[in-house]
Amino acid sequence: MSTPEAEHHADGNEPPPDADIVLRCRGVSHWFGSHPILHDVDLDVARGHVVSVVGPSGCGKSTLLRSIIGTHPPKRGEILVNGKAVQGPGRDRGIVYQHYSLFPFLSALDNVAIGLRLDQTNLIERVLHPLRWRRKNAEFREQAAAMLDRLGLGHAKDRFPHQLSGGMKQRVAMGQALIMKPDVLLLDEPFGALDEAMRENLQDLLVDLFHKNEQARDRGEVPPYTIMIVTHELNEALYVSNRVIGLSQSWRYEDDGFDRVPGATVVYDAAAPISRPDQPRDYVQWLDQKNEIRQVGFEPEERHSRQDYRRFWRELREEHALAEGDAEG
DSSP states (O other): OOOHHHHHTTTSOOOOTTOOEEEEEEEEEEEETTEEEEEEEEEEEETTOEEEEEOSTTSSHHHHHHHHHTSSOOSEEEEEETTEEOOSOOTTEEEEESSOOOOTTSOHHHHHHHHHHHHHOOHHHHHHOHHHHHHHHHHHHHHHHHHHHHTTOGGGTTOOGGGSOHHHHHHHHHHHHHTTOOSEEEEESTTTTSOHHHHHHHHHHHHHHHHHHHHHHHTTOOOOOOEEEEOSOHHHHHHHOSEEEEEESOBOGGGGTOSSOOOBEEEEEEEOOOOOTTSOOOHHHHHHHHHHHIIIIIOTTSOBOTTTTBOHHHHHHHHHHHHHHHHHO
8 A cells, every 4th residue: 555655756756865854745735615726736845945936827836835834724735844734824934025014114124133023022021121121132133234234235224114225125024034044935926026137136145045055065054045936937936046846737637537627736846057146147058948847837738747847856866976976986
């Protein structure tokens, strides 16, 4: 008798036993009334990876993120972060939306520090132990200043939201999330409302965070940033991440015994080229993969089995085997 885990890995696209998996989605399905949204979404995300989720409008990308953050629990299946089932929102997950939610009456510095204040102090402590509160608040502001420096906003720490550009506001929103050190940072179309220059600037920031992960690994440290970004821009997906996942309702659902589409599922899962923010963007390098993603996930007439283009973990194992062979040679 097959186990659920064996069925999940029937396509051979399983992570290696030593993979540090932060996020697992197992059989995640969601619907609203009789309208199916997600069907049997299976996903393993390793610590330190930056994963882009793409797919046609309305295919459930944002629903998947809200299920992970805990505000829209799946109707079926489970989501685990560090092996623990998600029961609702928690500080092990952070999220940044397209429309930044900054407090207009707080400076950039205090907007970033607000999460630490709310998480690590309470009103009673502030009233009854003012000296302790002032010391802690000074520490929070110091951490927030360091975060803004890291995000290239040290010069703007005393500005209020109305004094910041759209890109600067979104950096502050990312600082709010990152300072809480979530195990997984979720980005829901975070750059969609920005102009091209601002969007590219923030894309470079994500690429830089990925390379900070690589530097941490080289030092024998735990990579600090695990990120999942929902985007409708394929160029963006291929540039900022090391893995692209495609959700779509256009798949051969009849192969799984359905007479109509039961919802969007993962139809594409592959490695993305590793980019560097200090090098020109190679759009030609991405062209074949962009066309493949479009064919698999965006063209309703091109329906495939949902296992046909799920290969990320196989690619990663092959890459590691090749690197080990080169090292031995």
